[in-house]
Amino acid sequence: MIYVIKKPILTEKSTMNAENGVYSFEVDRKATKTDIKAAVEKSFRVKVSSVNTVVCRGKVSRNRFGLVKPKYWKKAMVRLAPGEKISIFEGV
Numbered sequence: 001m002i003y004v005i006k007k008p009i010l011t012e013k014s015t016m017n018a019e020n021g022v023y024s025f026e027v028d029r030k031a032t033k034t035d036i037k038a039a040v041e042k043s044f045r046v047k048v049s050s051v052n053t054v055v056c057r058g059k060v061s062r063n064r065f066g067l068v069k070p071k072y073w074k075k076a077m078v079r080l081a082p083g084e085k086i087s088i089f090e091g092v
Contacts, residue, residue, distance in 0.1 A: 004031045004039040008088060009075065017077070018089040027076045029055070036076045047081040 009024040017024065027036055033051040040048050054077075058070030080086070 004028050004035050005043060010089070015089065018086075021080045021082070021084070023078050023080065023086055023089055025076050025078065027053070027074050029072065029074045031074065031076075033076075036078065040078050044086050046084040046086060048078055049081045050079045052077045052079075 004027055006026045006028065009026055011024075014024040023040075025036075025040070027039075031039075033053060036051050036053070037048045040046065040051075053074060055072055055074050057072055061068050061070075
C-alpha cells in the first residue's frame with residue numbers, strides 16, 4: 001500500500017484544484033480506486049470522499065535514434081471530505 005502513491009502532481013491546474021479540496025497524485029498503473037483511497041487516508045491521515053483516475057499517455061518524441069515512446073502513467077484526483085487539507089500542497 002505504501003508504493004501506490006508515487007508522487008504528488010504540482011502544476012498550476014492541480015494547485016487551483018487543491019483550493020477546492022481536490023488533490024492530484026501520480027499512482028501505480030495497477031492500483032485501484034480503493035487502493036488509492038486507503039493509501040491517501042493512511043499516509044496523510046485525512047478522510048477521502050471520492051477518487052477519480054485517468055491513464056495518461058506520454059508524448060512521443062523524436063531524437064537521432066528515431067521515435068521514442070514513453071510509458072503510460074496513471075493520475076488520481078482525490079477529493080477530500082469538507083474541512084480536510086493536505087499540508088504538502090499548502091506551500092509551507
